[in-house]
Amino acid sequence: MQVPAPFEYERATSVDQAIGLLERLGSSARLVAGGHSLLPMMKLRLANFEYLIDINDLHGELGYIRLGADEVRIGAMTRHRELLESDALAQVFPVFRDAEKVIADPIVRNRGTLGGSLCQADPSEDLSAVCTTLDASCVIRGANGERVVSMEEFHVGPYETAVADNEILTEIRIPVKSGKSGSAYAKVERRAGDWAVVSAGAAIWLDDKGHIHDARVGLAAVGPNTTGIPEISAALRGHEPDESLFELAGAIAARSCDPSTDTRGSAEYKRHLADELTRRTLRKAVERARS
Amino acid sequence: MQVTVTVNGVEYTKEIEGRLLLVHFLRDTLGLTGTHWGCDTSNCGTCVVWMDGEPVKSCTVLAAMAGGREVRTVEGLANGAELDPIQEGFRQCHGLQCGFCTPGMLMTCRHLLDKNPDPTEGEIREAISGQICRCTGYSSIVRSVRWAAVHEAEAAETKEEAVAQ
CATH class of the missing domain: 1.10.150.120 ([2Fe-2S]-binding domain)
Incomplete structure (x- = not known):
């Protein structure tokens, strides 16, 4: 029987109260949202805390998808199912729905949250790759107010984030740029709902002439954290999208990533996947931007 | 700690450990063994129950998290002798x-x-x-x-x- 080590259970009723508890309990406490990453880690005793602070009651406060003219704001307690089912979100950023379809299974998606996924900081985690692809920023709140960090700053290593012991991730902000845009996500997994062997997200913005105004690729499971590849963006900007350009991007992805050989596959195979999935998602993103 | 959970319309208040999983609370504390306990890793789904109307894998939910919420298990499907x-x-x-x-x-x-x-x-x-x-x-x-x-x-x-x- 897998059971976590003993801990004291606390339940937060507001963000401010959660921060108050964290201030008091410090590093001996951890927030739990959906719990579908953290509880399995605690069952395996890979994570142990004296206090667990349940923030599921904050869904009313932190569960939302707000679409603005120049920014989409998503509350950290928004559950996978809500992200999957939001037509408005799929309209602006189809990459979310692509990714959500391949995250775990429908029952797990009823519990897991965007904020929990990002805070888990697993190198193979899909929404981290999506947020990296979309150049998202993370709003972190503490007793002294809010600070906003980029995805690159948010993930400081495997299973490590910029969120301090007395802080809470409250919101993800994604810039909405003008012009035609498209995005897509693709994942290779050993079995349905598994962690990625490798996955890739791509987003593309076209100017009036149909040339690439900006492009971004985010990869999961090929480095210590999900990886954005600025070299691809630089290589693609200003060009008209075509197959040779996707090939170039794939080659850059394969060369820039840093996979390791493990039970999910060899480093060589993962580089091959980074190449192939980069091309595949860019192709799809362009197709969507043009339609 | 003390937890109060409504299961199939009946309210139960029990003294539990914070780390107790919902599946064990249902099976061992309440004796409702209709809910099965399988892989323990939220993969197999035999432990699925409803919490506030949504299916959840009860091996990956703390009993404490169900406090104040409504749980429905397989025992709550039939209406007396009439099967759902x-x-x-x-x-x-x-x-x-x-x-x-x-x-x-x-x-x-x-x-x-x-x-x-x-x-x-x-x-x-x-x-x-x-x-x-x-x-x-x-x-x-x-x-x-x-x-x-x-x-x-x-x-x-x-x-x-x-x-x-």
Whole structure:
């Protein structure tokens, strides 16, 4: 029987109260949202805390998808199912729905949250790759107010984030740029709902002439954290999208990533996947931007 | 710590450890062994119950998290001696062989029919994609859910006609 080590259970009723508890309990406490990453880690005793602070009651406060003219704001307690089912979100950023379809299974998606996924900081985690692809920023709140960090700053290593012991991730902000845009996500997994062997997200913005105004690729499971590849963006900007350009991007992805050989596959195979999935998602993103 | 959970309409208040998982609370503390405990890793889905109307894997939910919430288990499906149509469907169409996955399958499929009364085979397979039948009886499970969908629709029509008359 897998059971976590003993801990004291606390339940937060507001963000401010959660921060108050964290201030008091410090590093001996951890927030739990959906719990579908953290509880399995605690069952395996890979994570142990004296206090667990349940923030599921904050869904009313932190569960939302707000679409603005120049920014989409998503509350950290928004559950996978809500992200999957939001037509408005799929309209602006189809990459979310692509990714959500391949995250775990429908029952797990009823519990897991965007904020929990990002805070888990697993190198193979899909929404981290999506947020990296979309150049998202993370709003972190503490007793002294809010600070906003980029995805690159948010993930400081495997299973490590910029969120301090007395802080809470409250919101993800994604810039909405003008012009035609498209995005897509693709994942290779050993079995349905598994962690990625490798996955890739791509987003593309076209100017009036149909040339690439900006492009971004985010990869999961090929480095210590999900990886954005600025070299691809630089290589693609200003060009008209075509197959040779996707090939170039794939080659850059394969060369820039840093996979390791493990039970999910060899480093060589993962580089091959980074190449192939980069091309595949860019192709799809362009197709969507043009339609 | 003390927790109060409503299970199948009955309120229970119990003294528990914070680390107690909902599946063990249901089975061991309350003696409701209809909910099965399988893989312990939120993969197999035999422990699925509803919490506030949503199917959840109870091996990955703390009993404390269910405090103040409403839980529905497989014991809460039948109305006295009258089986829920989803249970009757599994009975009619051989939707179970060894029966180990059945409680989770029933809870997930009941929820599916509540949201989508006329699901396609693809939609049924998607709904149960987080659940494993170790007898691999998926085709029979799909047929059972379709049986329930058809019979529920017929029953609703008969009721409407009766009301109209």
